[in-house]
Amino acid sequence: MNHLINSIGQNLYQITLGPLLSSDFISVLVLLMPFVLFFEIPWSLFILVGLIRYKLRRMQEGERRPYFPTVSCIVTCYSEGRDIETTVISLAEQLYPGPIQILLVVDGATINAETLAVAKSMKKWAEGGYPNRSVMVLPKWQRGGVVSSSNLALQFATGEIIIKVDGDSSFDNNMVERATRHFEDQSVVAVSGSLRVRNASKTLCAAFQAVEYFIAIHVSKTALSEFNMVNNISGAFGIFRRELLNLVEGWDAGTAEDFDMTLRIKNYFNRSKKKIRIVFDPEAMCFTDVPETFTQFYKQRIRWEGDYPFILYKHRYSNSPQFLGWPNFLGGLVNIFTHVVIPGMVFVYTIWLIFQYRIDFAIALLLAVYLFYLLLLTVFYLVGIALLSERKATDLSRMYLLPLMPLFMFAAKINSFVAVLWEFIGKGHQDTSMAPWWVLRKSKF
Numbered sequence: 001m002n003h004l005i006n007s008i009g010q011n012l013y014q015i016t017l018g019p020l021l022s023s024d025f026i027s028v029l030v031l032l033m034p035f036v037l038f039f040e041i042p043w044s045l046f047i048l049v050g051l052i053r054y055k056l057r058r059m060q061e062g063e064r065r066p067y068f069p070t071v072s073c074i075v076t077c078y079s080e081g082r083d084i085e086t087t088v089i090s091l092a093e094q095l096y097p098g099p100i101q102i103l104l105v106v107d108g109a110t111i112n113a114e115t116l117a118v119a120k121s122m123k124k125w126a127e128g129g130y131p132n133r134s135v136m137v138l139p140k141w142q143r144g145g146v147v148s149s150s151n152l153a154l155q156f157a158t159g160e161i162i163i164k165v166d167g168d169s170s171f172d173n174n175m176v177e178r179a180t181r182h183f184e185d186q187s188v189v190a191v192s193g194s195l196r197v198r199n200a201s202k203t204l205c206a207a208f209q210a211v212e213y214f215i216a217i218h219v220s221k222t223a224l225s226e227f228n229m230v231n232n233i234s235g236a237f238g239i240f241r242r243e244l245l246n247l248v249e250g251w252d253a254g255t256a257e258d259f260d261m262t263l264r265i266k267n268y269f270n271r272s273k274k275k276i277r278i279v280f281d282p283e284a285m286c287f288t289d290v291p292e293t294f295t296q297f298y299k300q301r302i303r304w305e306g307d308y309p310f311i312l313y314k315h316r317y318s319n320s321p322q323f324l325g326w327p328n329f330l331g332g333l334v335n336i337f338t339h340v341v342i343p344g345m346v347f348v349y350t351i352w353l354i355f356q357y358r359i360d361f362a363i364a365l366l367l368a369v370y371l372f373y374l375l376l377l378t379v380f381y382l383v384g385i386a387l388l389s390e391r392k393a394t395d396l397s398r399m400y401l402l403p404l405m406p407l408f409m410f411a412a413k414i415n416s417f418v419a420v421l422w423e424f425i426g427k428g429h430q431d432t433s434m435a436p437w438w439v440l441r442k443s444k445f
Helices: 002-021 023-060 083-092 113-129 146-156 175-184 204-225 242-247 257-271 294-314 326-356 359-387 392-396 399-426 437-442
Strands: 071-077 100-107 133-140 161-166 169-171 188-197 237-241 277-288
Touching (some): 023 204, 071 083, 071 146, 083 169, 100 113, 161 242, 175 188, 175 237, 188 204, 294 326, 326 359, 326 399
Parallel strands (some): 071 100, 071 161, 100 133
Antiparallel strands (some): 169 277
16 A cells, blocks of 8 residues: 555646646746736736726715716617517516617518517507606618617617617616716717626536626726726627717628727727727626637637727737826737737747747646636635625626636637637638628628
8 A cells, every 4th residue: 555655645746746847847947937027917007906996996986976878779680589578578677767779670681580579569568667768670671780780779779878788688677877977077089888697507618608708808808997097898798978979970881880889989089199998897887698618619709809900900900008008008018919829829939939938847847837717716706706796696606617618719719719710811700700701791890
């Protein structure tokens, strides 16, 4: 028995502690230190400072003055069927005294008869029992994509504030009140709401995304908003001043229309030398469904991550401090590093490590990297729950996923590298479900 224990201990040492204490390991680890010291740790501290700043500011806010502008909610529908019932109900039941207009745009209504029928039934339901609420159904008989649906609805919108959401969404009943309060400040032109995963309990893949959304959106964007560095107004849930959408002439055709819109807003106002703010509000809550299988998840991210470099290239002449301002320019550099450079670094570094060193050495080094990111994710998750979470019990119940999150994020980064590579080689942005091919062919996309 003693011999067996000694043998196991010796093997563990050879696999982990041996390589960890070797001079080769120290020398390779030193290569990672500049990245950790000059990017990961400073950026993490920056996010934590932003969170604390938000919490202190929020605690000092007084009671809200009565400001309830008219609101139009654009709901883009394609093949959601009965799912749009939940969307309409959660909008009609908002605890908001001002008028809310709900615009249901059914794209490709000819082939989406079920969705159109549900939309018409919800119009009768909402207007029958909810005063100060109106529903308009806009069937688009030929499919034109999300952008054309949004721009069509904009022509019929009567509200001072436009809320754009997907047809498979639902909301907390104070969402409109939380989102619109920011527009009392005339410098605020748009608000990015927080996204939560509605189907997190369905599969392990969806549960991972619930943790990812909480850290990457709920936590990180709250911090960035404190420094006016919100990098994207989500296409699934964005709130805009109507006057702003008129100035930039609505959404542009193609893919990643949300990121494109965000850059166009910043460029427009920086050219005009007007001070503006895009706010992220963690209390304006939207629940959305995410891919439930890993295959669906990676296909979605191939599109998302590939679209990012395309939009950056599209706006390459205006992505400068002169047009964006220094805070947004520096934030943009971080985004480029995160979405384009880091995925390539992760891929190349992993391949180099496996082929350059013994397998036990590679495992030991990857273990050290894993532990570092596990610590980082755990800190962000717990701090986010303590300072921001409105559903602490639910978020704490997902703590068991944290040990696996670095592996999930690692796989996502490798997938991002594939997406960026495919964009440069095969123009991946043209392979999109956001619009049919005949729309893309007739646009600059």
